[in-house]
Amino acid sequence: MDCSFCAFLADPAPPIHTVLRDEVALAFLDHRPLFPGHLLVVPVSHVRTLTELPAELVGPFFERVRLLTGATERAMAAKGSFVAMNNKVSQSVPHLHVHVVPRNPKDGLRGFFWPRRRYADEAEAGRTAELLRAALAGPTG
Template sequence: MTAAEPSPDCVFCAIVTGGQPAYRVYEDEAVVAFLDRRPLFPGHTLVVPRRHVETLTDLPGDAVGPYFTAVQRVTGAVQRGMAAAGSFVAENNTVSQSVPHLHVHVVPRNRKDGLRGFFWPRRRYADEAEAETAAARIRAALG
């Protein structure tokens, strides 16, 4: 996947280019994956393409495979790294898309974790140490 020009107003483009800090857990030539700043649960990760595209339908066909291969890999790492029983993997197109840059949410899940339907109790990490611990666990699980 070739990189497109970053959008100057896009926070995810700023993260991809290193202009905005984030707890990165994975990156390759196609994607960057980092912790969500307001996670549903610790380890909630966003996987974004390096190329600025707003929705899944804007992603060029030749980029879909590398993008979702990375999403699949990160999903396994989130589950293993956070000792989760499973995961919730989701992507919004335009509606409910808080940042207009394609991103897939990978959320670690456990039975009776309190997540019901689409009413999600978001929270911030307690401190930098909690966020760094979650990021380190996922990076370690990626091997």
């Protein structure tokens, strides 16, 4: 497949760490996160950009983004979050994806030149994904 996200949807085996998958969206850990808990949320159907997302999927897709944002903040004990997407320019994979990044005051991120890192190992990524799944299943708030 030309689209790595469609490949993940077809076979979600490692190396991705899935946090949520349903008929609307797939959410998984970014392999080069800004901070642990950095998620990518993609629609299950292949669409390249926000403008191509069918109107009937806008609400359901962004409801998942909203729920995942709350879960990320809770799971990572973050004071807030950064939620963003690129359309065409700087879009590293040609499949709509939303970044959900846990944020804290003085976390070192300034502007858009943010250093990215990798998880120390698969175990750290697995523990982070489990925290996020538990927070997603828990109470909202």
